Amino acid sequence: xxxxxxxxxxxxxxxxxxxxxxxxxxxxxxxxxxxxxxxxxxxxxxxxxxxxxxxxxxxxxxxxxxxxxxxxxxxxxxxxxxxxxxxxxxxxxxxxxxxxxxxxxxxxxxxxxxxxxxxxxxxxxxxxxxxxxxxxxxxx
Amino acid sequence: xxxxxxxxxxxxxxxxxxxxxxxxxxxxxxxxxxxxxxxxxxxxxxxxxxxxxxxxxxxxxxxxxxxxxxxxxxxxxxxxxxxxxxxxxxxxxxxxxxxxxxxxxxxxxxxxxxxxxxxxxxxxxxxxxxxxxxxxxxxxxxxxxxxxxxxxxxxxxxxxxxxxxxxxxxxxxxxxxxxxxxxxxxxxxxxxxxxxxxxxxxxxxxxxxxxxxxxxxxxxxxxxxxxxxxxxxxxxxxxxxxxxxxxxxxxxxxxxxxxxxxxxxxxxxxxxxxxxxxxxxxxxxxxxxxxxxxxxxxxxxxxxxxxxxxxxxxxxxxxxxxxxxxxxxxxxxxxxxxxxxxxxxxxxxxxxxxxxxxxxxxxxxxxxxxxxxxxxxxxxxxxxxxxx
Numbered sequence: 042x043x044x045x046x047x048x049x050x051x052x053x054x055x056x057x058x059x060x061x062x063x064x065x066x067x068x069x070x071x072x073x074x075x076x077x078x079x080x081x082x083x084x085x086x087x088x089x090x091x092x093x094x095x096x097x098x099x100x101x102x103x104x105x106x107x108x109x110x111x112x113x114x115x116x117x118x119x120x121x122x123x124x125x126x127x128x129x130x131x132x133x134x135x136x137x138x139x140x141x142x143x144x145x146x147x148x149x150x151x152x153x154x155x156x157x158x159x160x161x162x163x164x165x166x167x168x169x170x171x172x173x174x175x176x177x178x179x180x181x
Numbered sequence: 182x183x184x185x186x187x188x189x190x191x192x193x194x195x196x197x198x199x200x201x202x203x204x205x206x207x208x209x210x211x212x213x214x215x216x217x218x219x220x221x222x223x224x225x226x227x228x229x230x231x232x233x234x235x236x237x238x239x240x241x242x243x244x245x246x247x248x249x250x251x252x253x254x255x256x257x258x259x260x261x262x263x264x265x266x267x268x269x270x271x272x273x274x275x276x277x278x279x280x281x282x283x284x285x286x287x288x289x290x291x292x293x294x295x296x297x298x299x300x301x302x303x304x305x306x307x308x309x310x311x312x313x314x315x316x317x318x319x320x321x322x323x324x325x326x327x328x329x330x331x332x333x334x335x336x337x338x339x340x341x342x343x344x345x346x347x348x349x350x351x352x353x354x355x356x357x358x359x360x361x362x363x364x365x366x367x368x369x370x371x372x373x374x375x376x377x378x379x380x381x382x383x384x385x386x387x388x389x390x391x392x393x394x395x396x397x398x399x400x401x402x403x404x405x406x407x408x409x410x411x412x413x414x415x416x417x418x419x420x421x422x423x424x425x426x427x428x429x430x431x432x433x434x435x436x437x438x439x440x441x442x443x444x445x446x447x448x449x450x451x452x453x454x455x456x457x458x459x460x461x462x463x464x465x466x467x468x469x470x471x472x473x474x475x476x477x478x479x480x481x482x483x484x485x486x487x488x489x490x491x492x493x494x495x496x497x498x499x500x501x502x503x504x505x506x507x508x509x510x511x512x513x514x515x516x517x518x519x520x521x522x523x524x525x526x527x528x529x530x531x532x533x534x535x536x537x538x539x540x541x542x543x544x545x546x547x548x549x550x551x552x553x554x555x556x557x558x559x560x561x562x563x564x565x566x567x568x569x
Contacts, residue, residue, distance in 0.1 A: 048308070055302035065302075087303045087419055112423065113324070115316035116371040117308060122292040125308040133317055133421045143421035145307050156324045173306055 043128060045147045047165035047175055050124035054171045061088040063102050068172045073162045075140050077103040084140035107162040108179065109136040114146065114154040130154055134176055148177035184569035185450065189266040190396035190403030191564070193223025193389030194526045199351050199513035203284045203383045208516070212237035212282030213244070215385030223389045224400040225276065230389070232274030234261045235518075237281050238387075250274070257281055258521030258551040259560035263409045265390045275392055282385025283516025294381045296517035299418030311466060312370040312378055314422045315555030318437065319372055319469035321424040326484030328472060330372050334363035336490045336503070337377045337468035337510060343497070344507015347538040351382045352511040363468075376510070377468035384515035386522045388529070393568065404529045407546070407563040408450030410443030414557040422555045437473070440550065440559030444478040451546075451563045455480045458563075459544040460531045461501045462524040465508035470553045471495075477559070478548070497539050505531065505539040521560075524549040528564045 057065040067074035076085040076092075079101055083094035092100060112133040120127050130146040132154060146154055147163065160176040167173055195218030197203075197211055206214075216238060220227055232251035233242045242250055251274040255264040265277040287294045297311040304314075322328050338358045345356030358376060366375040396403040414420075414428060414436050424437035434442055448454055455478060463474045472486035480501065481489040495503035506512040506527045514520045528547035530536050545566045552559040 052308070053300070053305040055306055057302065061302060113317040113321040115313050115320060116368070117313050118367065118371075119293065119312070119369040121298050121305075121308045121310040121313075129308050131307050131309060131313050131317065133423055141421050141423050141426075143304060143307060143309070156320070167306070171306075 043151045045130055045145070045149060045151055047147055047173070048125060048129070048167055050126060051168050052124050053122070054167070054169060060090060064088050067104070068164055068174055071164050073105040073107050073174055074102050075105055075136070075138060076100040084138050086140045086142060105162070106137050109134040109160060111154060111156055111158045111160060112141060113156060116151055116154070132160070132176060134160055142174070144174050144176050146177070147175045153178070185270060186266050186406040187569050188393045189269045189390055189406055190393055191388055191406065191529055192391050192396050192399050192401065192403050193219040193225065194529045195219040195222050195387050196349065196523065196526055197282065197385040199349065199382055199384035199515055201351060201382050202288065206284040206383070208283045208286060209237055209240050211284045211383070211385035212280050212387070213241060215282050215387040216241045216278055216280040219278065219280065219387035219389045222401070223391070225389065229276050230278045232265065232268055232277035234265050234277060234279040235281050238278050241278060241280065251277070257518035259409060259525065259549065259562045260411050262388060262390070262522070262525060262562065263411070266406050269390055269392055276395065277390050278387060279390070279522070280385070280387035281518045281522065283519055284383040286516065287381060301419045304418050309418060311555060312373055314418060315467040315470065315553060316370040316373050317422045318424055318473070318554040319467070322437070322469065322473065323372065326487070328487040330364055331360050332487035332491050333372065333377060333468040333472060334360035334374070336471040336495065337363050339495050340465050340471070340504045340508045341376060341511045343505050343539050344511020347506050347512060349537065350507040350512040351380065352507065355511065373467055379466045379509035379514045380511070382513045382515050384513050384519055386515070386519050386526055388522065388525060401533060402566070404532050405565045405568050407453065407565040407569050408447035409562040410446035411560045412439045412441070412443040412558060414439060417556040417558065420557070422557065424554070436554055436557055438477040438483070439554055439557060440474060440477045440552070440561055441479070443559060443561040447561045447563045451565070451569065453546060453563065458501060458546050458548045460505060460528065460541050460547040461495070461503045462528045462531070462547055462549040463504055464521070464524055464551045464553060465504050465510055466553050471503065473554055474550060478561070502539065502541050505536065505541065521551045524551060525562060525564070532564055532566045
């Protein structure tokens with residue numbers, strides 16, 4: 042069995058843009074952030090200029106509690122590029138605040154992912170010091 | 182109001198040779214070969230063209246000195262053909278070439294093909310590529326409806342077997358496959374095994390459209406555009422591929438059934454429904470997408486696609502023969518855009534009755550599609566033998 046862990050190779054790294062920079066700054070400080078609409082209260086991700094629910098431009102950054110549950114997953118055996126160690130497990134997580142995020146699952150066996158599994162965010166520095174959010178199953 | 186495409190006909194189609202590697206060509210040269218082939222297929226002279234769609238078709242415009250001419254850089258595939266038809270219907274052009282090709286751009290297979298790998302900051306660092314994106318959609322459907330790996334593998338086997346008997350397919354002679362063979366191939370992105378995924382290859386393809394009055398004088402019977410539609414949720418591979426991702430257009434439309442609105446529009450324009458479709462030339466990037474499309478377009482109910490594709494309807498001789506040349510899994514996946522036209526090319530060949538394999542006898546209506554749920558878009562076109 043393989044225990045999933047953060048990638049250590051020269052994977053492609055995010056290049057923050059003007060809209061997404063606060064998100065990646067949050068990761069570097071160990072906080073998962075999303076955008077909250079000041080008009081309708083809805084959450085938006087990925088970082089945007091418009092609220093996905095009401096098209097308001099009145100968005101502010103909020104801190105997530107970091108917990109959610111697995112919405113879907115896949116176990117990848119043919120890496121996108123050779124730098125990725127296999128297997129790795131992309132997951133979509135439904136966050137408690139009502140938004141979806143894509144990341145990789147770590148801290149469990151590769152065939153342990155289940156839809157509905159409770160997970161929480163964990164930050165890891167990868168190459169070049171970039172900090173990425175990963176998700177780990179919450180112990181029962 | 183009359184039918185919007187009543188005065189527009191598809192009169193020429195051509196696939197160049199498709200192969201894993203086409204020596205002596207680059208994308209421009211293979212697209213030129215496709216262009217000349219489609220013009221010849223139509224019985225036209227290159228100087229009859231007065232409009233082009235696509236960056237590589239612009240090379241034809243330049244070399245042939247047909248300018249000044251109408252040009253579009255429409256997204257390739259069905260939207261490009263719809264735009265060509267609109268240009269002719271509105272009088273901006275009379276005879277339009279739509280062409281593309283790819284050769285020499287993906288020869289080192291250490292990484293997955295460049296067109297499968299998004300560069301977006303929220304997905305690339307997690308090793309996402311098309312198979313993984315589409316797998317996240319498939320897994321959710323399995324969870325919701327109990328769709329099985331065997332059902333998905335069966336759909337893939339049917340399409341691959343169409344390719345195995347098609348002398349023009351890159352994987353001609355590879356097969357036949359059973360669902361068990363498909364499930365025994367190595368895993369790529371769970372639940373997709375190797376034989377459930379699109380291949381990679383090289384080649385060119387092109388279509389020529391003209392006005393109905395010109396089409397009457399040409400050698401081959403015209404094929405008519407009965408209807409079309411395009412459904413997009415935004416750029417692919419940025420937002421996670423969430424089955425339940427909705428928009429605000431209509432509460433029942435979600436990314437999981439992307440293509441439903443496009444199909445409804447196409448069927449309404451054509452005055453037809455799924456029961457009238459004789460050939461389903463569905464885009465086949467991954468096995469699950471075949472199941473999903475039968476649900477999205479209304480051939481069966483939500484969650485019933487797995488049973489539907491294993492009920493005998495999609496095989497040659499069934500009511501809705503599926504992707505009859507072998508599709509991207511066996512015929513060809515010639516790059517970033519070539520394969521997005523080839524469902525249309527095959528649909529035209531089926532309605533003309535000129536397929537060298539898996540010809541559907543008496544086919545009058547073909548449904549051709551492109552895209553897929555993992556990419557958050559789906560395009561639909563209905564082709565017919567009878568002028569609308």
